[in-house]
Amino acid sequence: MSTNSSTVAGGTEFSLQRSSPRYGERAIKVLLVACAALSVATTIGIIWALFVPAFQFFQTVPITDFLFGTQWSPLFADPEFGVLPLVSGTLVITGIACLVALPVGLLTAMYLSEYAADKTRRVLKPILEILAGIPTVIFGFFALEFVTQVLLQNIWPNTEVFNALSAGLVMGVMIIPTIASLSEDAMSAVPRGLREGAYALGSSKRQVTLKVVVPAALSGIVAAFVLGVSRAIGETMIVAVAAGLQPNLSLNVFEGMQTMTSFIAAAGSGDQPTGSIGYQTIFAVGALLFVMTLLMNLFSIRMVRKYREVYE
Amino acid sequence: MTTNEDATVGAQFGRAAASEKVDEAVMELRNVHVFYGDYEAVREVNMPIASREITAFIGPSGCGKTTLLRSFNRMNDLIPGARVAGEVLYHGVDIYSSDVDPIEVRRRIGMVFQKPNPFPKSIYDNIAYGPRVLGEKKANLDEIVERSLVRAALWEEVKDKLDTSGMALSGGQQQRLCIARCIAVNPDVILMDEPCASLDPIATAKIEDLMHELAAEYTIVIVTHNMQQAARVSDRTAFFTADVDAKGVRHGRLVEFGPTQDIFMSPKDSRTEGYISGRFG
Amino acid sequence: MSAVFTPIGEQVKQDLQDTGPPLQDRSFRWVLFGALSVGIITLAALLIFVFLEGYPRLTPTLWQNMPSIRFPEKAGAQSAIMGSIWVIVTTAVICLPVGIMAAIYLEEYADPTKRFNKLIEINIQNLAAVPSIVYGILGLGVIARALALGQTVITAALTLSLLVLPVVIISSREAIRAVPQSIRAGSLALGATQWQTISRQVMPAAVPGIATGAILALSRAIGEAAPLLLLGAVTFITFNPDGLMSSYTVMPIQIYNWISQSREEFQVLAAALCIILLGILLVMNAFAIYLRNRFQRRW
Numbered sequence: 001m002s003t004n005s006s007t008v009a010g011g012t013e014f015s016l017q018r019s020s021p022r023y024g025e026r027a028i029k030v031l032l033v034a035c036a037a038l039s040v041a042t043t044i045g046i047i048w049a050l051f052v053p054a055f056q057f058f059q060t061v062p063i064t065d066f067l068f069g070t071q072w073s074p075l076f077a078d079p080e081f082g083v084l085p086l087v088s089g090t091l092v093i094t095g096i097a098c099l100v101a102l103p104v105g106l107l108t109a110m111y112l113s114e115y116a117a118d119k120t121r122r123v124l125k126p127i128l129e130i131l132a133g134i135p136t137v138i139f140g141f142f143a144l145e146f147v148t149q150v151l152l153q154n155i156w157p158n159t160e161v162f163n164a165l166s167a168g169l170v171m172g173v174m175i176i177p178t179i180a181s182l183s184e185d186a187m188s189a190v191p192r193g194l195r196e197g198a199y200a201l202g203s204s205k206r207q208v209t210l211k212v213v214v215p216a217a218l219s220g221i222v223a224a225f226v227l228g229v230s231r232a233i234g235e236t237m238i239v240a241v242a243a244g245l246q247p248n249l250s251l252n253v254f255e256g257m258q259t260m261t262s263f264i265a266a267a268g269s270g271d272q273p274t275g276s277i278g279y280q281t282i283f284a285v286g287a288l289l290f291v292m293t294l295l296m297n298l299f300s301i302r303m304v305r306k307y308r309e310v311y312e
Numbered sequence: 313m314t315t316n317e318d319a320t321v322g323a324q325f326g327r328a329a330a331s332e333k334v335d336e337a338v339m340e341l342r343n344v345h346v347f348y349g350d351y352e353a354v355r356e357v358n359m360p361i362a363s364r365e366i367t368a369f370i371g372p373s374g375c376g377k378t379t380l381l382r383s384f385n386r387m388n389d390l391i392p393g394a395r396v397a398g399e400v401l402y403h404g405v406d407i408y409s410s411d412v413d414p415i416e417v418r419r420r421i422g423m424v425f426q427k428p429n430p431f432p433k434s435i436y437d438n439i440a441y442g443p444r445v446l447g448e449k450k451a452n453l454d455e456i457v458e459r460s461l462v463r464a465a466l467w468e469e470v471k472d473k474l475d476t477s478g479m480a481l482s483g484g485q486q487q488r489l490c491i492a493r494c495i496a497v498n499p500d501v502i503l504m505d506e507p508c509a510s511l512d513p514i515a516t517a518k519i520e521d522l523m524h525e526l527a528a529e530y531t532i533v534i535v536t537h538n539m540q541q542a543a544r545v546s547d548r549t550a551f552f553t554a555d556v557d558a559k560g561v562r563h564g565r566l567v568e569f570g571p572t573q574d575i576f577m578s579p580k581d582s583r584t585e586g587y588i589s590g591r592f593g
Numbered sequence: 594m595s596a597v598f599t600p601i602g603e604q605v606k607q608d609l610q611d612t613g614p615p616l617q618d619r620s621f622r623w624v625l626f627g628a629l630s631v632g633i634i635t636l637a638a639l640l641i642f643v644f645l646e647g648y649p650r651l652t653p654t655l656w657q658n659m660p661s662i663r664f665p666e667k668a669g670a671q672s673a674i675m676g677s678i679w680v681i682v683t684t685a686v687i688c689l690p691v692g693i694m695a696a697i698y699l700e701e702y703a704d705p706t707k708r709f710n711k712l713i714e715i716n717i718q719n720l721a722a723v724p725s726i727v728y729g730i731l732g733l734g735v736i737a738r739a740l741a742l743g744q745t746v747i748t749a750a751l752t753l754s755l756l757v758l759p760v761v762i763i764s765s766r767e768a769i770r771a772v773p774q775s776i777r778a779g780s781l782a783l784g785a786t787q788w789q790t791i792s793r794q795v796m797p798a799a800v801p802g803i804a805t806g807a808i809l810a811l812s813r814a815i816g817e818a819a820p821l822l823l824l825g826a827v828t829f830i831t832f833n834p835d836g837l838m839s840s841y842t843v844m845p846i847q848i849y850n851w852i853s854q855s856r857e858e859f860q861v862l863a864a865a866l867c868i869i870l871l872g873i874l875l876v877m878n879a880f881a882i883y884l885r886n887r888f889q890r891r892w
Contacts, residue, residue, distance in 0.1 A: 014403070014420070015416070016402070016405055016407060016412040016413060016416045016417055016420075017411055017412065017413060017416065018413040018415075018416065019413075019416060022786060024788070025786055025787065025788050028788050029698075029702060029788075031694065032694050032695070032697055032698035032702060033698055033702075035690075035691045035692075035694035035695040035698060036694075036695040036698040036699055036703070036713050037713070038691060038695065038758070039695065039713060039716050039717050039720060039758065039759070039762070040712065040713060040716055042720060042731075042755050042758070043716055043719070043720060045731055045735050045755075046723065046727060046728075046730075046731045048734075048735070049730055049731045049733075049734035049735045049739075050727070050730060050731075050734070052734075053734065100631070103628065104628045104631045104632065106628075107624060107625050107627075107628030107629070108625075108628050108629050108632065110625055111625040111626065111628070111629050115622065115625060124629070126878075126882060127632075127633055127636065128632065129878070130636065130875075130878065131632055131635075131636050133809070133812055133813070133816070133874055133878060134636075134639065134816070134871070134874075135815075135816025135817070135818065135845050135870060135874070136816070136818070136819070137816070137818045137845045137846075137848050137849050137852075138639070138643065138816075138845075138848070138867050138870070138871065139639070140849075140852070141643070141848065141852055141863060141864070141867060142638075142639045142642060142643065144852065145642070145646065145852075145860060145864075146638065146639075146642045150642075170635075173631070173632060173635045173636075176631070176632045177632070180632075204615070204618045205618065206617060206618045206621040206622075227722060230722055231722065231724075233724070234722075234723070234724020234725070234726065234727070235724070236724070236725065236726045236818075236819035236822075237818050237819055237845075237849065240819075240822075240849070241849065241852055241853075261724065261726050261819070264726050264729075264730065264823070265726060265729075265819060265822045265823070268729065268730070268733060268822060268823035269822045269823065269827045274738055282730065282733075282823075283730060283734065286726070286727055286730045289724060289726070289727065290723070290724075290727050293722065293723060293724055293727075294719065294723075296722075297718070297719045297722040297723070298715075298719065300722070301715060301718045301719065385782065387778065387781070387782060390777075390778070390781065392704065392706070415781075415784055415785075415786055416784070418781060418782055418783065418784045419783075419784030420784075422782060422783065423778075423782035425775060425778060425779065425782075427775060429773075429775035429776060429778065429779040430779075431776060431779065431780070431794055432776070432797075432798055433797075441780070441783065441785075441793070441794075442783035442784065442785070445780075445783065445784065445785040445786070445789045445793070446784060490779070493779075493783065494782075494783070497783055497784060
């Protein structure tokens with residue numbers, strides 16, 4: 001009799017040891033861990049897929065030429081590998097998108113969190129969700145066919161067919177839901193007590209919103225902004241359709257511009273032979289894009305944690 | 313003590329006076345301490361749990377009654393950082409020893425919670441769930457369900473609607489459903505963590521009647537905030553309180569344990585007397 | 594007899610009078626409302642524009658015929674519609690089980706204080722925000738070329754699975770977390786094992802929430818074009834896929850191809866296909882919202 005077998009008062013023997021080894025129970029856990037670990041494998045895969053060819057690329061092209069060169073024509077007979085035109089195209093279009101989306105998204109969040117009645121919110125949030133769910137290629141189509149050809153070219157006749165402005169404006173609308181819903185989460189997390197304290201001092205709703213809620217939710221709002229910018233930088237289809245494929249180091253928003261993403265899309269849809277310099281450029285630009293968005297995402301995740309720690 | 317007084321106080325007790333000494337114990341705590349991380353929530357408890365009796369834990373909030381109760385069937389394992397020192401013996405076996413399986417422990421030592429927590433399933437499935445996970449044959453389930461509901465005094469109320477959701481019942485019925493669910497796996501000990509805390513007086517009375525009946529077959533340990541309830545239902549009572557140590561940290565501690573009538577009528581410790589007579593708590 | 598109040602003076606009486614919110618507050622409300630309408634008006638304009646532009650070509654030829662570059666009047670999108678179905682069904686089969694199981698691990702088993710689990714946590718949050726074209730590069734470099742699966746339905750589905758996996762995981766976790774702890778305690782106290790508790794109590798209660806999240810994740814995958822540009826979907830395809838190793842194209846890519854054509858008829862075709870794509874998304878979203886409202890349980 002083991003130490004863990006004993007006799008109940010009635011006389012029947014019992015054991016508190018495992019009645020079966022429950023291998024199934026353990027196998028399931030291993031399977032579940034493997035599924036969760038797949039996400040880490042994905043990141044490793046991304047890094048490996050990007051950086052191995054990118055590293056080969058930088059053995060041919062000095063990294064300083066890549067980062068600071070102002071000419072981008074990698075697929076020409078006489079190639080130039082200065083990525084600045086792509087970066088500037090990306091930043092100009094992202095900048096336009098931010099001019100639209102940051103104020104609109106933040107104000108929308110204020111309305112949803114502080115002003116809207118429950119009923120209104122129940123109607124408005126699905127609308128924002130639908131906006132967030134529109135495929136970006138359709139946004140691109142809308143930017144090219146409507147915003148450029150119906151609106152912009154009628155207002156400013158010398159607008160090019162492919163231009164940064166329409167892509168940026170539409171991209172701004174695309175990221176409104178991201179910014180609005182994350183900012184609203186942050187504002188809703190602000191405790192009632194803070195608001196009530198301010199109301200008790202005779203503040204109006206506007207004062208409470210602007211002077212109490214927004215400052216208290218600031219880190220969450222910053223996180224929303226940064227995540228929105230990160231999404232804009234990484235967006236491909238709108239720019240590929242509406243902003244053109246011409247690398248253009250310029251601030252003229254009525255001209256076409258190529259971004260990092262639309263270069264990758266254009267170069268990647270052609271059939272580049274593995275190992276060619278053309279193939280490797282895709283990865284070099286991809287690596288740069290990944291690093292830029294990674295830094296923003298990590299910053300944003302940090303900021304979200306910050307407000308959660310304070311209020312939850 | 314006058315006869316008159318004796319009669320009024322005596323009326324509050326629901327059970328025959330228990331013997332001074334525990335003759336036959338199902339469980340025994342030896343030098344039990346419960347920790348959450350570094351915080352010692354319960355300090356040095358020694359006591360037996362008598363077989364087929366009702367043992368009540370009373371004491372002010374935050375004195376560790378529930379925490380201690382949850383260490384009886386290793387429900388504390390589910391709280392990250394919770395740890396038990398000392399021995400919790402069940403028929404002489406320490407349930408915290410390394411080769412004991414908590415799942416086997418919980419099959420023998422069942423629990424009813426403070427807030428009724430029926431599963432979001434039919435009444436039938438609520439009861440059948442436990443036997444099913446223990447591998448009971450399908451053919452026996454109908455009988456087990458009926459027998460458990462009858463013993464939990466719920467059968468008459470629900471026999472025509474066994475396929476409706478358990479969550480559609482009233483609070484008191486839900487709690488009796490949870491008791492029936494617990495009985496269905498035929499445990500040895502039933503732990504009850506303030507089972508009437510969320511119920512009205514009528515539902516409470518039904519549960520208390522039920523406990524008296526169940527005590528014939530099961531050993532019951534009940535945590536309660538309500539002293540009258542402890543007096544009404546229990547054979548033995550353990551009074552806990554919280555000590556504040558030199559650093560200002562509160563630790564739960566067993567002050568006095570004995571037959572319920574002794575604890576209420578002639579407490580040995582002044583703290584027990586103060587609590588019983590309503591001077592603090 | 595009524596009480597007599599201490600006189601308070603005319604000034605206080607005036608102050609207490611409700612004159613409506615001051616101008617600043619009223620105009621602020623309008624500013625907020627204006628901001629809100631930017632998104633709504635654009636959405637309405639987009640839907641109306643696409644519908645008006647594409648309606649003339651919303652005819653059975655659109656789903657009965659194959660794409661054609663020379664004859665826009667006879668061109669259809671059947672290969673793209675069938676390709677989307679193939680890719681999405683395969684994606685669902687791959688990413689839903691994996692995502693849901695990962696969510697179960699993170700919610701039910703993982704100790705959040707352990708470093709490995711913290712790493713997974715941050716990692717998933719980051720992956721949710723990695724640009725979709727980067728997943729295309731992953732698909733191109735690893736799945737299509739290193740694993741030599743080529744530019745096929747399975748490559749597309751694997752890539753899209755990885756892309757939407759974070760969405761599936763995050764939404765499934767929320768659904769699992771919403772199942773109250775008392776249900777788990779009740780089950781464990783009866784002597785059920787952890788997996789019995791999860792599979793028989795927690796998961797059934799979490800299904801509606803998980804299904805809602807899964808549909809939203811798949812509706813993202815069905816509209817996704819960027820990563821597939823790198824994975825062969827742009828090739829001119831005039832046949833339906835016949836297996837996982839088949840070449841394919843999908844609706845968003847077909848739209849992109851038609852937009853890139855210069856003739857006006859192709860723009861109309863693109864708009865018509867946009868209507869079909871939006872229609873499918875609308876149905877999926879409506880179903881998700883229905884599930885959420887119908888089965889949402891208040892604990």
